[in-house]
Amino acid sequence: MSERAWPFLKMHGLGNDFVVLDARAHAIDLTPERVRAIASRGTGVGCDQLVVMTQATDSCADAQMLIYNADGSEVAACGNASRCVAWLLMKEIAADKVVFQTKAGLLDAESRGPHQVAVDMGPARLDWREIPLAEAMDTLHLGITAGPLSDPVGVSMGNPHAVFFVDDAEAVPLAQLGRGLEHHALFPERANIEVAQVLSPPDADMGRIRMRVWERSAGITMACGTGACATLVAAARRGLSPRKAEIILDGGSLTIEWLKDGHVLMTGPVAVAFTGVLDSSLLP
Numbered sequence: 415m416s417e418r419a420w421p422f423l424k425m426h427g428l429g430n431d432f433v434v435l436d437a438r439a440h441a442i443d444l445t446p447e448r449v450r451a452i453a454s455r456g457t458g459v460g461c462d463q464l465v466v467m468t469q470a471t472d473s474c475a476d477a478q479m480l481i482y483n484a485d486g487s488e489v490a491a492c493g494n495a496s497r498c499v500a501w502l503l504m505k506e507i508a509a510d511k512v513v514f515q516t517k518a519g520l521l522d523a524e525s526r527g528p529h530q531v532a533v534d535m536g537p538a539r540l541d542w543r544e545i546p547l548a549e550a551m552d553t554l555h556l557g558i559t560a561g562p563l564s565d566p567v568g569v570s571m572g573n574p575h576a577v578f579f580v581d582d583a584e585a586v587p588l589a590q591l592g593r594g595l596e597h598h599a600l601f602p603e604r605a606n607i608e609v610a611q612v613l614s615p616p617d618a619d620m621g622r623i624r625m626r627v628w629e630r631s632a633g634i635t636m637a638c639g640t641g642a643c644a645t646l647v648a649a650a651r652r653g654l655s656p657r658k659a660e661i662i663l664d665g666g667s668l669t670i671e672w673l674k675d676g677h678v679l680m681t682g683p684v685a686v687a688f689t690g691v692l693d694s695s696l697l698p
Protein backbone atom coordinates (compact mmCIF):
# COMPACT_ATOMS: atom_id res chain seq x y z
CA MET A 415 0.00 0.00 0.00
CA SER A 416 1.47 3.35 -1.01
CA GLU A 417 2.00 5.83 1.85
CA ARG A 418 2.41 8.81 -0.45
CA ALA A 419 1.87 9.52 -4.11
CA TRP A 420 5.08 10.81 -5.72
CA PRO A 421 4.43 13.18 -8.61
CA PHE A 422 7.36 13.49 -11.00
CA LEU A 423 8.47 15.63 -13.91
CA LYS A 424 10.12 14.08 -16.92
CA MET A 425 12.67 16.58 -18.24
CA HIS A 426 15.60 16.53 -20.58
CA GLY A 427 18.58 18.55 -21.71
CA LEU A 428 19.36 17.75 -25.36
CA GLY A 429 17.76 14.33 -25.01
CA ASN A 430 19.71 13.36 -21.84
CA ASP A 431 16.60 12.58 -19.82
CA PHE A 432 15.65 12.74 -16.17
CA VAL A 433 12.89 11.83 -13.80
CA VAL A 434 12.78 14.74 -11.33
CA LEU A 435 11.28 14.21 -7.87
CA ASP A 436 10.68 17.00 -5.38
CA ALA A 437 11.48 15.71 -1.89
CA ARG A 438 11.81 19.12 -0.22
CA ALA A 439 8.60 18.76 1.80
CA HIS A 440 8.70 15.01 2.42
CA ALA A 441 11.73 12.73 2.74
CA ILE A 442 12.06 10.04 0.13
CA ASP A 443 13.28 6.52 0.81
CA LEU A 444 15.38 5.72 -2.24
CA THR A 445 17.41 2.54 -2.54
CA PRO A 446 19.54 1.58 -5.56
CA GLU A 447 16.86 -1.01 -6.42
CA ARG A 448 14.15 1.68 -6.44
CA VAL A 449 16.27 4.00 -8.57
CA ARG A 450 16.83 1.18 -11.07
CA ALA A 451 13.10 0.38 -11.12
CA ILE A 452 12.13 4.02 -11.82
CA ALA A 453 14.89 4.44 -14.44
CA SER A 454 14.04 1.22 -16.28
CA ARG A 455 12.86 1.95 -19.82
CA GLY A 456 11.07 -1.39 -19.89
CA THR A 457 9.05 -1.37 -16.67
CA GLY A 458 9.67 2.02 -15.03
CA VAL A 459 9.32 5.61 -16.20
CA GLY A 460 12.67 5.41 -17.99
CA CYS A 461 15.55 7.89 -17.76
CA ASP A 462 19.32 8.27 -17.88
CA GLN A 463 19.41 9.85 -14.41
CA LEU A 464 17.01 10.25 -11.50
CA VAL A 465 17.18 13.70 -9.91
CA VAL A 466 15.87 14.45 -6.44
CA MET A 467 15.38 17.97 -5.13
CA THR A 468 15.83 18.24 -1.36
CA GLN A 469 16.20 21.05 1.16
CA ALA A 470 19.65 22.62 0.95
CA THR A 471 21.93 22.13 3.94
CA ASP A 472 23.88 25.25 2.90
CA SER A 473 22.01 28.46 3.70
CA CYS A 474 23.35 30.12 0.50
CA ALA A 475 21.47 27.64 -1.70
CA ASP A 476 17.83 27.66 -2.84
CA ALA A 477 17.70 23.84 -2.89
CA GLN A 478 19.86 20.77 -3.15
CA MET A 479 20.00 18.39 -6.10
CA LEU A 480 20.84 14.71 -5.64
CA ILE A 481 21.68 12.73 -8.78
CA TYR A 482 21.45 8.99 -9.38
CA ASN A 483 22.56 7.13 -12.49
CA ALA A 484 20.16 4.63 -14.03
CA ASP A 485 22.06 1.77 -12.34
CA GLY A 486 21.26 3.19 -8.87
CA SER A 487 24.67 4.74 -8.12
CA GLU A 488 24.73 8.27 -6.74
CA VAL A 489 26.91 10.82 -8.55
CA ALA A 490 28.09 14.31 -7.64
CA ALA A 491 27.57 16.16 -10.92
CA CYS A 492 25.28 16.28 -13.94
CA GLY A 493 25.38 19.27 -16.26
CA ASN A 494 22.14 18.74 -18.15
CA ALA A 495 20.17 18.05 -14.96
CA SER A 496 21.70 21.16 -13.39
CA ARG A 497 20.13 23.33 -16.07
CA CYS A 498 16.78 21.57 -15.57
CA VAL A 499 16.76 22.01 -11.79
CA ALA A 500 17.96 25.63 -12.06
CA TRP A 501 15.11 26.34 -14.50
CA LEU A 502 12.54 24.79 -12.13
CA LEU A 503 13.83 26.82 -9.19
CA MET A 504 13.92 30.07 -11.18
CA LYS A 505 10.35 29.50 -12.30
CA GLU A 506 9.23 28.69 -8.77
CA ILE A 507 10.71 31.79 -7.15
CA ALA A 508 10.20 34.02 -10.22
CA ALA A 509 13.86 34.97 -10.34
CA ASP A 510 16.42 34.91 -13.11
CA LYS A 511 19.25 33.67 -10.88
CA VAL A 512 19.51 30.82 -8.40
CA VAL A 513 22.14 29.02 -6.38
CA PHE A 514 21.78 25.33 -5.75
CA GLN A 515 23.74 22.73 -3.92
CA THR A 516 25.17 19.51 -5.37
CA LYS A 517 27.58 16.96 -3.95
CA ALA A 518 30.21 18.63 -6.18
CA GLY A 519 29.60 22.07 -4.66
CA LEU A 520 27.37 25.14 -4.88
CA LEU A 521 26.40 26.10 -8.45
CA ASP A 522 25.25 29.52 -9.67
CA ALA A 523 22.78 29.57 -12.54
CA GLU A 524 20.99 32.22 -14.52
CA SER A 525 18.33 32.43 -17.17
CA ARG A 526 19.44 33.15 -20.74
CA GLY A 527 15.98 33.06 -22.34
CA PRO A 528 12.66 31.22 -21.94
CA HIS A 529 14.20 27.72 -21.97
CA GLN A 530 17.91 28.56 -21.93
CA VAL A 531 19.99 28.36 -18.77
CA ALA A 532 23.65 29.09 -18.00
CA VAL A 533 25.23 27.23 -15.09
CA ASP A 534 28.65 27.88 -13.61
CA MET A 535 29.70 24.24 -13.25
CA GLY A 536 32.57 25.14 -10.90
CA PRO A 537 36.25 24.59 -11.51
CA ALA A 538 37.64 21.94 -13.84
CA ARG A 539 39.86 19.74 -11.70
CA LEU A 540 43.03 18.58 -13.40
CA ASP A 541 45.18 16.87 -10.80
CA TRP A 542 45.36 13.07 -11.14
CA ARG A 543 44.13 12.64 -7.56
CA GLU A 544 41.01 14.66 -8.33
CA ILE A 545 39.93 12.66 -11.42
CA PRO A 546 40.74 10.24 -9.65
CA LEU A 547 43.37 8.04 -11.33
CA ALA A 548 44.84 4.89 -9.84
CA GLU A 549 48.41 6.23 -10.16
CA ALA A 550 50.27 9.51 -10.54
CA MET A 551 50.12 10.67 -14.16
CA ASP A 552 50.04 13.83 -16.26
CA THR A 553 46.30 14.22 -16.87
CA LEU A 554 47.03 15.83 -20.26
CA HIS A 555 48.19 12.44 -21.54
CA LEU A 556 46.67 9.34 -19.96
CA GLY A 557 48.56 6.30 -21.16
CA ILE A 558 45.61 4.13 -22.16
CA THR A 559 44.49 2.71 -25.51
CA ALA A 560 41.42 0.88 -26.81
CA GLY A 561 41.04 0.02 -30.50
CA PRO A 562 41.52 3.25 -32.46
CA LEU A 563 41.42 5.36 -29.26
CA SER A 564 44.53 6.43 -27.35
CA ASP A 565 46.10 9.18 -25.25
CA PRO A 566 43.00 10.77 -23.63
CA VAL A 567 42.94 13.84 -21.40
CA GLY A 568 41.63 13.38 -17.86
CA VAL A 569 39.32 16.04 -16.39
CA SER A 570 37.05 16.08 -13.35
CA MET A 571 33.95 18.26 -13.39
CA GLY A 572 32.98 16.79 -10.01
CA ASN A 573 32.79 13.49 -11.90
CA PRO A 574 35.53 11.72 -13.87
CA HIS A 575 35.99 12.15 -17.63
CA ALA A 576 38.50 10.83 -20.19
CA VAL A 577 38.41 12.73 -23.49
CA PHE A 578 39.85 11.08 -26.62
CA PHE A 579 40.55 13.28 -29.66
CA VAL A 580 39.79 11.62 -32.98
CA ASP A 581 39.64 12.52 -36.69
CA ASP A 582 36.10 11.20 -37.11
CA ALA A 583 33.86 10.93 -34.04
CA GLU A 584 31.08 9.18 -35.99
CA ALA A 585 33.43 6.35 -36.99
CA VAL A 586 34.36 5.39 -33.40
CA PRO A 587 32.67 2.13 -32.26
CA LEU A 588 31.74 3.68 -28.91
CA ALA A 589 29.12 1.06 -28.09
CA GLN A 590 31.86 -1.60 -28.25
CA LEU A 591 34.64 0.33 -26.54
CA GLY A 592 32.77 2.40 -23.94
CA ARG A 593 32.23 -0.17 -21.22
CA GLY A 594 35.84 -1.40 -21.21
CA LEU A 595 37.19 2.14 -20.99
CA GLU A 596 34.68 3.12 -18.30
CA HIS A 597 35.95 0.21 -16.19
CA HIS A 598 39.66 0.62 -17.04
CA ALA A 599 41.94 -0.05 -14.05
CA LEU A 600 43.28 3.51 -14.30
CA PHE A 601 39.88 4.80 -13.11
CA PRO A 602 39.15 3.58 -9.55
CA GLU A 603 35.75 5.32 -9.64
CA ARG A 604 35.24 4.44 -13.33
CA ALA A 605 34.92 7.25 -15.88
CA ASN A 606 32.69 8.92 -18.43
CA ILE A 607 34.25 8.50 -21.88
CA GLU A 608 34.13 11.19 -24.59
CA VAL A 609 35.29 11.02 -28.21
CA ALA A 610 35.83 14.48 -29.65
CA GLN A 611 36.52 15.77 -33.14
CA VAL A 612 37.67 19.37 -33.35
CA LEU A 613 35.97 21.06 -36.31
CA SER A 614 37.39 24.59 -35.99
CA PRO A 615 40.92 25.98 -36.32
CA PRO A 616 42.66 26.54 -32.96
CA ASP A 617 42.80 30.31 -33.58
CA ALA A 618 39.04 30.66 -34.25
CA ASP A 619 37.22 33.22 -32.06
CA MET A 620 34.93 30.43 -30.92
CA GLY A 621 35.60 26.72 -31.37
CA ARG A 622 33.32 23.95 -32.69
CA ILE A 623 33.75 20.41 -31.46
CA ARG A 624 31.71 17.31 -32.27
CA MET A 625 31.52 15.06 -29.23
CA ARG A 626 29.94 11.66 -28.48
CA VAL A 627 29.70 10.22 -25.00
CA TRP A 628 29.64 6.93 -23.14
CA GLU A 629 28.38 7.83 -19.69
CA ARG A 630 29.49 5.97 -16.61
CA SER A 631 26.63 3.72 -15.45
CA ALA A 632 24.31 4.86 -18.27
CA GLY A 633 26.09 3.97 -21.55
CA ILE A 634 25.66 6.07 -24.67
CA THR A 635 23.41 9.06 -24.04
CA MET A 636 22.24 11.86 -26.35
CA ALA A 637 24.24 14.45 -24.42
CA CYS A 638 26.35 14.95 -21.33
CA GLY A 639 26.78 18.44 -19.91
CA THR A 640 29.78 17.67 -17.73
CA GLY A 641 31.23 15.72 -20.68
CA ALA A 642 30.88 18.82 -22.87
CA CYS A 643 32.65 20.90 -20.18
CA ALA A 644 35.43 18.30 -19.88
CA THR A 645 35.82 18.18 -23.67
CA LEU A 646 36.25 21.95 -24.01
CA VAL A 647 38.77 22.02 -21.15
CA ALA A 648 40.69 19.10 -22.65
CA ALA A 649 40.73 20.70 -26.12
CA ALA A 650 41.90 24.06 -24.75
CA ARG A 651 44.63 22.38 -22.68
CA ARG A 652 45.87 20.59 -25.79
CA GLY A 653 45.87 23.86 -27.77
CA LEU A 654 43.19 22.49 -30.12
CA SER A 655 40.47 25.02 -29.33
CA PRO A 656 39.95 28.50 -27.89
CA ARG A 657 38.49 28.56 -24.38
CA LYS A 658 34.95 28.98 -25.67
CA ALA A 659 33.30 26.52 -28.05
CA GLU A 660 30.08 25.06 -29.34
CA ILE A 661 30.05 21.40 -28.37
CA ILE A 662 27.86 19.43 -30.77
CA LEU A 663 26.33 16.35 -29.15
CA ASP A 664 23.92 13.76 -30.56
CA GLY A 665 21.00 15.72 -29.08
CA GLY A 666 22.13 19.25 -30.05
CA SER A 667 24.63 21.90 -28.98
CA LEU A 668 25.90 23.44 -25.76
CA THR A 669 28.05 26.55 -25.47
CA ILE A 670 30.92 25.97 -23.08
CA GLU A 671 33.44 28.51 -21.83
CA TRP A 672 36.46 27.83 -19.62
CA LEU A 673 36.74 31.07 -17.66
CA LYS A 674 40.04 32.58 -16.59
CA ASP A 675 39.27 31.71 -12.93
CA GLY A 676 39.16 28.02 -13.87
CA HIS A 677 35.38 27.69 -13.66
CA VAL A 678 33.44 26.26 -16.60
CA LEU A 679 30.28 27.98 -17.83
CA MET A 680 27.73 25.82 -19.61
CA THR A 681 24.78 27.32 -21.52
CA GLY A 682 22.04 25.31 -23.15
CA PRO A 683 18.40 24.34 -23.35
CA VAL A 684 15.95 22.75 -20.92
CA ALA A 685 12.80 20.84 -21.82
CA VAL A 686 9.84 19.44 -19.88
CA ALA A 687 8.57 16.26 -21.56
CA PHE A 688 5.63 15.23 -19.35
CA THR A 689 4.41 14.92 -15.77
CA GLY A 690 3.13 11.86 -13.96
CA VAL A 691 2.79 10.09 -10.64
CA LEU A 692 5.06 7.18 -9.75
CA ASP A 693 3.32 3.86 -9.58
CA SER A 694 3.34 2.70 -5.94
CA SER A 695 5.22 -0.44 -7.01
CA LEU A 696 8.13 1.80 -8.04
CA LEU A 697 8.28 3.81 -4.82
CA PRO A 698 6.24 2.09 -2.13
Ligand SMILES: N[C@@H](CCC[C@H](N)C(=O)O)C(=O)O
Binds near residue numbers: 574630635638
Ligand atom coordinates in the same frame (compact mmCIF):
# COMPACT_ATOMS: atom_id res chain seq x y z
N1 LIG B 1 24.35 13.29 -17.89
C1 LIG B 1 25.27 13.94 -17.09
C2 LIG B 1 26.23 13.20 -16.24
C3 LIG B 1 25.57 12.17 -15.32
C4 LIG B 1 26.54 11.46 -14.39
C5 LIG B 1 27.54 10.59 -15.10
N2 LIG B 1 26.93 9.49 -15.81
C6 LIG B 1 28.54 10.04 -14.08
O1 LIG B 1 28.41 8.88 -13.65
O2 LIG B 1 29.45 10.79 -13.70
C7 LIG B 1 25.63 15.34 -17.50
O3 LIG B 1 24.84 15.96 -18.23
O4 LIG B 1 26.65 15.86 -17.04
